[in-house]
Amino acid sequence: MTGINDVAHEVGLSTATVSRALRNLPGVSEETRQRVVEAAQRLGYVASPAASVLAGGETRTIAVVAPFVTRWFFATVVEGAESVLRQHGYDVLLYSLGGDQATRSRVLHSHQLTKRVDGVLVLGIEPTDDEELWLHTHAPPVSLVGARMEGCPSVSIDDERAARIGLQHLLDLGHRRIAYVGGSATEPLDFSTPRARLRGYRSTLTTAGIPLRAEYETYGHFTIEGGFEAGGELLSLEDPPTAIFCASDEMAIGVLSAARERGVSVPGQLSVMGIDDHLLARYIGLSTVRQPVVEQGQIAARNLLEVIRQRRLAPSDRVLFGDTVLPAELVARTSTGPADADRSVPGRRST
CATH class of the missing domain: 3.40.50.2300 (Response regulator)
Structure with missing residues (x-):
């Protein structure tokens, strides 16, 4: 199996430089980065997520925490988010809570997310005070859809x-x-x-x-x-x-x-x-x-990727994110019509 040492030998660089180039970290010229990427692809090198974490790098994985993935809204938000993450080379690790409080605690209030992903998308769940403290203290960057958490970007409708x-x-x-x-x-x-x-x-x-x-x-x-x-x-x-x-x-x-x-x-x-x-x-x-359901997933994913990117910057150069509230609009179709004072449900009285 091809390892990072093989890639380093191929391009004549140190393993540290090759690692930084593959993880898109600063301090490597674009010409060098491209040369390393091409060599890695040619040799069939695939970075181990576990090794990347141990090296202090990225897993290129985003966790998406949803209450129910079988419901249309959440599934569509995930679709929108995944389309953006895929374009940027990230995989999605989906956590479906299934309405279970114990599962929620295990995911949002434990180390289950801490070392496995580079960021977390939380859908439709308002974190409790304890969960918010835990996520701020232990978790990677967080972005939310349909909920808010202080210091984290969110997107929703009113x-x-x-x-x-x-x-x-x-x-x-x-x-x-x-x-x-x-x-x-x-x-x-x-x-x-x-x-x-x-x-x-x-x-x-x-x-x-x-x-x-x-x-x-x-x-x-x-x-x-x-x-x-x-x-x-x-x-x-x-x-x-x-x-x-x-x-x-x-x-x-x-x-x-x-x-x-x-x-x-x-x-x-x-x-x-x-x-x-x-x-x-x-x-x-x-x-x-x-x-706009798909758009909420897309915006939340872009916000999360930007927060991840800014973590590499000095604190003075980082931009604070706020809450994005998207518009909702009436769509009148044939299931609604004028009220009729004389209408009644068959078998029932009308007043």
């Missing part, structure tokens, strides 16, 4: 505002009996997004002078199955809503399925709205609040 945009669309259509399908009050990983979107729902109705109704708030757990169950519950109420606002498109897809199963016409008897602009939304006519 989730509360996104909910207000969706609710205002339904209000403008004349709806006053508007239900909400969101995350559980006992989400195992303490997401910030569900809380913000629920605040947006409540504050918009309150501002419009519409009393909040406890029976109109239910949980869909950000899944299609959860949305289906929640939609069935809401449509079974004695006084069912004329519109259902969902905190994600996946839950809205479930609500649409529940309405279809019960013979409830959309938007004739029920308007349904989501947030995201899921890949399927345009094909099923789902009205939604679009957020």
Whole structure:
């Protein structure tokens, strides 16, 4: 197997210089770096990540920590981030927490990330005070999507505002009996997004002078199955809503399925709205609040790579990163329509 000593012998340089050239560190001319890279490729030399770490170098690997990789939003963010990281020669080490608190603690509050990667992307999880202290003290650079941590770059949308945009669309259509399908009050990983979107729902109705109704708030757990169950519950109420606002498109897809199963016409008897602009939304006519999902992953990855690069600079030359908030916009399709004072869900009374 070809080793770094073989590359050094081939180009007539010390192993230290070859190592610096291959790790793209300063102190090596571009001409020398190119000569070393060409020799390494010609000889078939591949650096060992473990050896790079022991030498104080880079692993060329980024950890991506996601609550659930099977959900569309997180999978799409990972896709955007990975496209940028791949272009810069980085591999991705994916940690899916699966909604498990013990796994979260093992990943975000232990040495599991410390020596295996050059940087960490955290998706949708607001670090606790203990986790934040640990990450600042022990972990490599951190970048976040949909959450914030002091001193680290983040990218997100204004989730509360996104909910207000969706609710205002339904209000403008004349709806006053508007239900909400969101995350559980006992989400195992303490997401910030569900809380913000629920605040947006409540504050918009309150501002419009519409009393909040406890029976109109239910949980869909950000899944299609959860949305289906929640939609069935809401449509079974004695006084069912004329519109259902969902905190994600996946839950809205479930609500649409529940309405279809019960013979409830959309938007004739029920308007349904989501947030995201899921890949399927345009094909099923789902009205939604679009957020730039792929772009959030791309920006977060670029921010992280820049922080990694700046670690090689003197502290006085480093640039502090802030929070990037991307716009969300209304996309009105055929799942929402004007409220009809006489509409009713089959078998239920309307007031």
